[in-house]
Amino acid sequence: MSDAVKNLSKAERVEFILQRLQSLYPDPPIPLHHKDAYTLLVAVLLSAQCTDERVNTVTPALFELADNPFDMAKVPVENIQAIIRPCGLSPQKSKAISVLSNMLVNEHNGQVPQDWGALERLPGVGHKTASVVMSQAFGVPAFAVDTHIHRLAQRWGLTNGKNVVQTEKDLKRLFPQESWNALHLQIIYYGREFCSARGCDGTVCDICRTCYPNRKKPKIVLKP
Structure with a gap:
């Protein structure tokens, strides 16, 4: 009987990511300075x-x-x-x-x-x-997806979309609407700190290793 740790299911990945990012960045500030x-x-x-x-x-x-x-x-x-x-x-x-x-x-x-x-x-x-x-600015639920969020979403097995349009649709489908506005910022901060393009290849950071403990090779990301 194998004692190997299994990769998380998609539902488990979504729940873990939500909880991990909320614990790290409970009130993420907007990184661009502005007044209105x-x-x-x-x-x-x-x-x-x-x-x-x-x-x-x-x-x-x-x-x-x-x-x-x-x-x-x-x-x-x-x-x-x-x-x-x-x-x-x-x-x-x-x-x-x-x-x-x-x-x-x-x-x-x-x-x-x-x-x-x-x-x-x-x-x-x-x-x-x-x-x-x-x-x-207005508090309307939205999920802005740039190339960095697109990259992390693929590493975490949340999308296989070839462009940011499909990735946005997939993320909106997976995560509750009330989490979107903060989650956009939380993923950005996490990517900068732990899962950057050079700092992690899908096998290094906490979220990548927890979601895919059996992943041995770098995750190839489809560029938008």
């Missing part, structure tokens, strides 16, 4: 292909220049670009910030809309950015 929905929207837009840490070094100067759509709409695009250049993709991002600020002023009375369609129509705002704003 507008500054969060701009910060999330800037975080595309850029670390949160770098965004947080750039936004103080940007928000000192303009921290609301009325003022930002008046700032020349080249002035915005000069400040946000360290974030990368500065030509596209500076134009998007300028245009979306004008749209907020002209179409939404200077307010960030609490509406999926209206948010995703803003330049530079895709589904992931809209999900972050809806969940973290």
Whole structure:
């Protein structure tokens, strides 16, 4: 009779992950510095292909220049670009910030809309950015999935999706809706601390080893 420890079932993995992340990060803060929905929207837009840490070094100067759509709409695009250049993709991002600020002023009375369609129509705002704003600024249940969450979800056997769209659907199906907003942040923090791309290959961190004690080879992750 074998004494080998079995890999956890999917239901067991979901329950363990929920409990482990809640114990580690019971009240996860939003990593991007902001003061309201507008500054969060701009910060999330800037975080595309850029670390949160770098965004947080750039936004103080940007928000000192303009921290609301009325003022930002008046700032020349080249002035915005000069400040946000360290974030990368500065030509596209500076134009998007300028245009979306004008749209907020002209179409939404200077307010960030609490509406999926209206948010995703803003330049530079895709589904992931809209999900972050809806969940973290307005408390609407959403599960923003980026490439990092996509990678961890595969390592933990929660999805075999080839893209973030399928991974988001799978995670929403597996986890209770009331956990989504915090869980998005909890997975990000856990990934940075314990299950990074270089720090774990699916066989190193506590969650990976607990979910798959019999896994001997690195988990090959399908890139989105």
